[in-house]
Amino acid sequence: MHTLPRLRTISLLQHHKTSLPITHITQIHSQIISNALTQSPSIIARLIEQYCALSSPFATNYARLIVDQFYRHYNGSSPYLLNVLIRCTFPIDSILVFANWVSKSALKFDDFTYIFALGACARRGKALWEGMQMHSRVIRHGFVSNVKLQTTLIHFYVNSNAFVFARKVFDEMPVRTSATWNALIAGYCSRKEHARDGLLLFLDMLVGNCGVKANDTTMVCVLSAASRLGYLETGVIIHGYIEKTICDIDNDVYIGTGLVDMYAKCGCLDSALNLFVKMRRKNVHTWTAMVCGLAIHGKGKQALKFFNDMANSGILPNSVTFTSLLLACSQAGLVEEGLALFHKMKTKFCVVPLSHHYGCVVDLLGRAGHLDDAFRFIVSEKVESDEVLWRSLLHACRLHNDIVMGERVAKILIEIKPGADVDACDRSEDYVALSNMCASAGRWEEVAAVREVIIDKGMETNPAVSTVFTW
Known part of the structure; x- marks a missing residue:
């Protein structure tokens, strides 16, 4: 193989900002070996980034092998290359890489290692236990004063729906930046059940002596909270605050969009339209x-x-x-x-x-009474999560009192093997729906048979609730 000059090899890696094809990367890798550049952390780091950018299991595993081989032949204790690998790979791979190196205890992790690893847990969304283990190591290794790391911890706990832990980390921080405040405010405001907490925290940010000012990100978050809660008056107050202290709304597409969204969802379509028309971008x-x-x-x-x-x-x-x-x-x-x-x-x-697009089409046909068309649509599209679609059609059958189609759909639902994320209550309601369909048709023997199945399977059904107001 023809060996490229050393500087040419370095240039090929450093100046390519976009991902290269796998064949090009392997050729450059061979040139790195030929030019004795395997002990250069910056070159190997760029090579790892290129492999990880391919987003394939083969390339990710190859990047992991490169890091392992580097540390076997390199006596330094810097986790620089490990940090690059954790930052660039998929969240699940990043978590596995971190756990593997923790077990080896070959490196002394720095604050960036934990920032990237916790960031992976945050993106994963279902790694609460792993992230909490990392948090304990952060405390043991004395990184609790690192503001960026603590902010990443808040982001992780928020994404894991562990708001109590996120607030505890926030309250114990002696110094907070705007990113810290925004991490918790954004987390609260992204969920309707916590949106009010987000607005209260925003108020603390304004009236408290925190030394931090709200920015574009803060305002978009609290506007989303107001729209989720339907707090039009709060949204109007935030609008006034933005105009006085933050920016010119007509020129800020980020905040302008947040305001349009808030007014539209709160029912003030004229106000939303006026803002929309005035926006220059x-x-x-x-x-x-x-x-x-x-x-x-x-x-x-x-x-x-x-x-x-x-x-x-x-x-x-x-x-x-x-x-x-x-x-x-x-x-x-x-x-x-x-x-x-x-x-x-x-x-x-x-x-x-996506599944919700298919769901909208089934709902569209079902509401209009085109039940046969909705049935054929579900069958022809072969959607993976079709339980939701069948339930939507079943609801339409009950709405239009189509007993024949409803019974057919209910039986299909019962025969579908439930997924891991399906509530047991949903399964019992399928049987109840079938029972009601049979009852509407006067098929009492079938009603008794279905209810016997419900009892045999130990299913619990939700009783109907009636609310009576007294004055």
């Missing part, structure tokens, strides 16, 4: 916020008009845009328009349909 999220607001409030035809204007302005819709549009068509009874949108989404805009 709009992106796909701005258009989607307006379309979503119209969809929520049953303005199907207006939502479709906005979609056409959006396409004419050169902004390509995304997955969320189509979810809102299909929802708008469903609520407005625009069956033909909704089906045309679904087809256009796949063919013209190359947006891959």
Whole structure:
């Protein structure tokens, strides 16, 4: 093999910002070995980044082997290359790499190691135990004063839905930056059940002597909390605060979109539209916020008009845009328009349909009473998570009192093997629905048989609840 000059080999790696094909990376790797560059941490780090950018198990494993081999022949104790590997790989791989090196105890981890590893746990979302183990090591190794690391811990706990631990870390921090405040505020505001806590924390940020000012990120988070809770008055106050202290809304697409979303979801469509028109720059999220607001409030035809204007302005819709549009068509009874949108989404805009898109189409057909079409749609599309679709169709059958189709759908639901994330209550309700369908048809022997199955399987059914108000 022809050996490239040493500087040329380095240049090939350092100046390629985008991912290279696997064949090119392996060729450069061979040149690194030929030029005796295997002990250069910066060169090996760039090589690892290129392998990990391929997003394939083979490339990731190869990157791990390179790191292992480097530390076997290199006497230094710096975790620099390990940090690069943890930062670049998929979250699950990053967690496994960290755990593997903890067991080896060959390196003394620095604060960046924990920042990248905890960041992987945060992105994973289902790694609470692993992240808590890392947290204990952070405390033992004396990194509790590192603000960036503590902020990453808050981000991790928030993503793991462990808000009590996130707040504890926050309260115990002697120094907090705007990123620290935003990490917890964003976490609270992203969930409706904690949105009020996010608004209260924002108030503490404003009136307390914390020495930190709210920024664009803070304002978008609290606007989302106001929209989730339907707190229009709070949203108006935040709007006024933004205009006085933060920015010119007409020129800030980030905050402008947040305000459009808040007003639209709170039902003030005129205010949302006025803001939308005044904005000098709009992106796909701005258009989607307006379309979503119209969809929520049953303005199907207006939502479709906005979609056409959006396409004419050169902004390509995304997955969320189509979810809102299909929802708008469903609520407005625009069956033909909704089906045309679904087809256009796949063919013209190359947006891959997700389970909620299929669900919107089934709901669209079911609401309109096109139960046979909805049945054929579910069968033809072969969606993996089709339990939800069948339940949606079953609801439509009960709505339109189609006992024959309802019984057919209920039996299909019962025969489906439940997934790990399916609530046992949902399964019992399938049997109850079948029982009710049989009862409506006067098939009492079948009703008794179904209820006997419910008892034999030990299923619990939710009793009906009636609320009586007394004055």
